[in-house]
Amino acid sequence: MSIWNKIFSSSHPGEVHEHGIRYRLERFQEIVRRNNRVLERIADASEKLGGEYIFDVQYLHDFVDRLGDDVRAIALALNELTGNRYQELLRIVSSINDNLRAVLESRTVAPESEIVLRLDRIGTEHADVTGSKMARLGEIQRILGLTTMPGVVVTASACTQFLESAGLEPLITAMRNTNGEELFELAGELRNQIIHADVQKWLQKKLRRSVRAISKRFHTQYLSVRSSAIGEDEDLVFAGQYLTELGVRPEEICDAYRKVVASLYDRHVMEYRIRHSLPPADGLMAVGIQVLLQPKCSGIIYTLDPTNPDRDVILVSSGFSLGASVVDGSAPVDRFIIDRNPPHHILESHIAEKTTECVINESGGTIVREIEPERRKIPTLEPGQLQNLCRQALKIERHMRCAQDIEWAMDEKGRIFILQSRQLKVTHIEQNNLNIMGPISHEVLLKDLGEVACRGVGFGRVWIADNREENAEDNEMPDHAVLVSRTASPKLAALLPRASALLTDYGTTTGHLATVAREYRIPAVVDTGAASRILEDGRMVTVDTEENMVYSGKVQELIKKQLLQASSYEDKKEFRMLRRLLRNIAILNLSDPTSPDFKAQNCRTYHDIIRFAHEIAVQELATGNWLRSNRRCNAVFRLDIDIPIDLVIIDLGGGIKATPRKTVVTSQHILSRPLTALLAGMTLEGVWKTEPADMDLGGFMSSATRTTALTGPEAARPEQNVAIVSNDYLNMSLKLGYHFNLVDCLMSDNAEDNFIYFRFAGGVTELLRRSRRALLLREILEHYDFVVEGKGDLVIARLKFLDLTRMQKKLEMIGRLIGFTRQLDIHLRSDDLVRHYIQEFLAGSEMPSSS
Amino acid sequence: MSGKKVIVLDDEPIVGERLKPALEKAGFEVETYTESQQVVDKLAKERFDVLVTDLKMRKPDGLEVMRFAKEQWPGIKVIIITGFATVETATEALKEGAVEFIAKPFKIRDLRDLVVRITTV
The missing domain is CATH 3.30.1490.20 (ATP-grasp fold, A domain)
Structure with a gap:
């Protein structure tokens, strides 16, 4: 018998609930269960983009099939729950599915977008x-x-x-x-x-x-x-x-x-x-x-010599006016060979006798005309302009992580315009020479610590984010720094596009920061445990996440290798497919349920659909009208309890011992084992004693203006706190103050079926404090043996296979934690306080004071 | 450099393409194939230390290639790569003498470490 059948068959003999309610509750469960699974599948697939794994097209097919089944079932269940109010969701699921199939078949289909x-x-x-x-x-x-x-x-x-x-x-x-x-x-x-x-x-x-x-x-x-x-x-x-x-x-x-x-x-x-x-x-x-401007000159720059990549040179070709003759090689042009290393000495100049140039025709189009004899032998570029051009080209190369072939133009004032940039095709690479390198003589600073989130090579000066916590601003970090941080705080995501590598002490490869690192292809290692302590601020290092090594200084041979084969795995068909699939799947556009755009027809990805369905499903169950009209069916109750949680309980069967027509129950009436355990922890003396803390205006404003991260809190956010229970089962959504707890658990006689899923998200302060609280939750939950994932300020913890006694203890602990963390982010003004409160909780002491 | 020889067979080219450089970096000589018959032909004349093979392929399938390899070169170590759907067959392969099986998707490092381990025993 499945877990779900057990849950629904656990009602006491003789108690018969109205079919309609139970049917709706089953649909709700379906949505919750599949929602969790879809999020896990997406995180799992995103991790594969980091380059650590080998996967094939079959894996992508399976991923799309399973995900499609879950998302379609969610859309169906939502319609069943709401009397088919969201039929268009089914159409959107089909349309996204068509797009995904097209990607798998290498067909080209454009996702819906602006014109x-x-x-x-x-x-x-x-x-x-x-x-x-x-x-x-x-x-x-x-x-x-x-x-x-x-x-x-x-x-x-x-x-x-x-x-x-x-x-x-x-x-x-x-x-x-x-x-x-x-x-x-x-x-x-x-x-x-x-x-x-x-x-x-x-x-x-x-x-x-x-x-x-x-x-x-x-x-x-x-x-x-x-x-x-x-x-x-x-x-x-x-x-x-x-x-x-x-x-x-x-x-x-x-x-x-x-x-x-x-x-x-x-x-x-x-x-x-x-x-x-x-x-x-x-x-x-x-x-x-x-x-289109009429440039003084234009041309092409290669950041490496494609026929001799071992030479450390940049190649520039340049002609007067528009670059057509440079691109198609139809007329003589100036050629320059320049040192790749600053200050970019010009090694060779070949000034051609340029006889023709391509210019804009006044009546439209372009014409080729003769160049006046006195201008023909004048160099198109001066040394300073060439060097400026090289600097810009190398900046692009570094960002794109491979050698570049760039079209450019320059106006009379010497301003450079980039017209196009793409990966340089290097013709002569001896694959074996690249793979088998001599030993690297640079000092090894870190070796094999943590998990690789994105493969590649990056170099730059170490910039430790934790040293700049107060008043940290994006632009403080110099371009191309190696970003090092203790936590994988989502706040750092904004810095990643300018970083050349990322190293964190904590964090997971499925976390938000790791996801963003993969999106920008930044070599990244998380959970090193020690990077921020071992590496000194400002030191030049080379990070090689292919081998999970950090070297002192700039390791030229690794960097060159990266330039020539940066896309060794990213260019593989399977990786391109997965990237394109995830664009139709993982991006979350509907992040704010209070926005007028939070509508079914605005769902563009699977993530949008499950987010939307979960939100509506919870609203559907949690709205007062539905609850009021069903109060007398012996399935919906309000809990009378000393703590201010205003909880409505929906009984799937066997969760509440109630006399007929009673709509208010006390903890004495609760038969649901997990709810009893959780409430025991929540109502322990001292856990609930503080009033909401005062808050500084900055903290509040950052909450008012913040946006939800891509992997942000998908947790349901009902206005009404709801617990859906049976004798063995509990699904509780709690909004307390400004954040959201979700507990989903089964506590049966059979330890193998039992699980606890705990999700915590949101908060009122700025991300830094919220991420401190996430860190605190993570450490506490890990201390109690939970497997914890962090995505932004979202914490997800799971535990399975516990017997009744251990389930009881863990749920009491979760109950205590829910009370303990109610306003905690406001108190977390520094990292030291995180440690303090962790100790306090583990010692079983009281709630933090408001001071 | 160990100089030991590894032959990789998977009908999905990406497997060989990505494993080859990783194993070469660890000092192995590596040949990769997408057609199982070619591997049988190769093994008929040349000894390899390790065979890494997918199971589900057009005939001869991975199991048959493994049997042939074992018959030809009894000392050869075989690692089976398998998709989710073929775990049962992989178990059968283990019974028939494969050293280990590894399920797709897998970490390149894990497979490389495995090859290193079985060749240094």
């Missing part, structure tokens, strides 16, 4: 809607602070809608079932139809409005319209295959958009796709629209 996004607001996490070319460019501007041409991206979602509304789907479907010459004929037809298709009015409006805004703001008459294809890092494979239109005038924007979209089906692109085993007919195009 137009501003370039300065996107990053690599938007690659599925903006294409990775534009996503990277956005990140270079947003995170690295380098200059790109201002602009917008017309997303893949726009492309899907454009193709659909133009009635082109049947032709695309026909192409999917064709091959050989016939395929190319259909593609030709499709290209033709795209170029002549009507751009729908709504899309025209959006395009024109965006273009007007750009031209007005930047006083420009000309634009560049660039392809940014969606899919398996298409621009790595398809470098330069798609169309870029330069010198587009605002009124020509629709034509340019159509042309760039049509380039998806160019013959050479289709051939390329076939050669790389990608479905030839599937593709989507996001389109970047940017300001």
Whole structure:
């Protein structure tokens, strides 16, 4: 018999509850149980992105299947619970499932998104809607602070809608079932139809409005319209295959958009796709629209010599005006070889006699014209400008963690603009030479401590976050520092994009900080136990999480190796797939239940759906109306007790001994073993004696303005405190002050079935204090043998297989802990106090005082 | 460098691609394959110290490859990689003389440490 059958069959003989209530309660249980499981599955899969594991496509299929089953069941149960009020959730589950299947089959499907996004607001996490070319460019501007041409991206979602509304789907479907010459004929037809298709009015409006805004703001008459294809890092494979239109005038924007979209089906692109085993007919195009200036010069920079990566040099090629001739190699250009190491000495200069240049044509487009003889032999770049260019390129390289191939332009004032950056294809790498390196002579500072959360190599000066706790500001940490911290506090997540590695004393590989480190591909080790004590602030170190080592100084050979094969695992098909799957699964958009956007139709990921369903399910059970109307059914009671918890108890059977029609019960009436044990701990003398503490305004304001982290408190947040019980079972949601406790447990005669799941989240103070409380909870719970996970200020603790006596003790302890931590975050003004309160609790002493 | 020879067989290329550099770093000579027949052909003429093989594959499957390897080179140590669904078969493989089985997904380190351990005994 399953645990759940046991729970529901444990009612006393002769007691028959109304079917409707029980049915609803069962549906609620289903939602809670599957919700927990989905969160575990997501955390588990996210951990696989760190590079420590080998997994295959079958694993991804199983992951998607199991997750889909759980999420669909949650959506169904919610509808059953609410009289089908949330039917659209089922449609959304199917639609997400379709997207996930498309990823598994390497088909390209764009997640729903805005039609137009501003370039300065996107990053690599938007690659599925903006294409990775534009996503990277956005990140270079947003995170690295380098200059790109201002602009917008017309997303893949726009492309899907454009193709659909133009009635082109049947032709695309026909192409999917064709091959050989016939395929190319259909593609030709499709290209033709795209170029002549009507751009729908709504899309025209959006395009024109965006273009007007750009031209007005930047006083420009000309634009560049660039392809940014969606899919398996298409621009790595398809470098330069798609169309870029330069010198587009605002009124020509629709034509340019159509042309760039049509380039998806160019013959050479289709051939390329076939050669790389990608479905030839599937593709989507996001389109970047940017300001185009007439540059003084432009060109390409390679941060390594691709034919001789052992040389420590940077290669620059540069021509006057627009870079077309540099990119296609059609005319002589200047070439420079520069030392990679600062101050970047110029090792070789080859100044060409440049006879032609490409410029914007006044009537639109570009023209190639002759260069005046006196200008032909003038170098395009001065030494200072070259060095500036190198510094910028290395900054990008360091952020992207592999050697880069960058297109750039420079205006008359010497300002550099990054036009595009992608991984440099290095042609001659002897794999064996890279793998077998000589012994490293640098001093080893840390070895094999903790768990690797993300693989890679990073170097920089140690920056210990704990030393700056008070008044710490983001920009205090220098760029490229090795971020070291005692706790894996989510507050540090904001620093990660600028860090070159992360080391923490505590934390888990499934925690929030580890998840963010993987998102930004920052080499990270958590739970080292000692990093913040052993490493000195300001010391230069190299962190190699491939081998879990930290060396003193800059280990050149490791760093070079990383540059050449940074993407050794990240570029594997399976990793790209998992990353794309998780974008449709793990991102939480609906984080605030009080927001007007907290609606079923706004669910975009599985995480949104389970968050939404759990919230609504708890509200459904916990709302006064439902409870009042069912009070007399002998299943819903209010608990009369000395502590201020205002608890409503819903009895699944055998949990309450009540006389008919009684709606208020005392602890004497409780038969539920786990509820009895928990209340025993909560009502112990002294546990509940303090009044809510005073709070400083700063603490309160940070609570008022904070946002929920991606892995933030998914715990149900009912206004009414509710305990759902049977004789053996308890699910209790408690809102106390400003935070939320959830206890889910089974306490039966059979130790093998028993478990305690305890979840704690929220709080009113700023993250630092809340994370201190999370640390305190973690240490206490671990002391009592719980397996504890921390995600942000969320603490999840689990314990299984305990006999009745031990269950009793652990639940009493949890009860005491719930009372003890009621307002504790307000008191936790320093780390020393954490230690103090842990000792106090373990000694079984009283509640903290308000002083 | 131990110079011991490891042959890896899994029809999913990523397994060999990721194991090869990790095992090479630990000093092993490594060959990786995605077709089981190729491994049988190879083992017919060449001795390896360790065979790391997936179970579920087109014929010959992992169990058959293991039997062939054991028959040909009785001293060869065999590690079975298995998906969740084939735990029973893996148990059978253990009975037939595989040293260990490891379930996918697995940590590269764990497998590397395992290979090191069984080759140093």
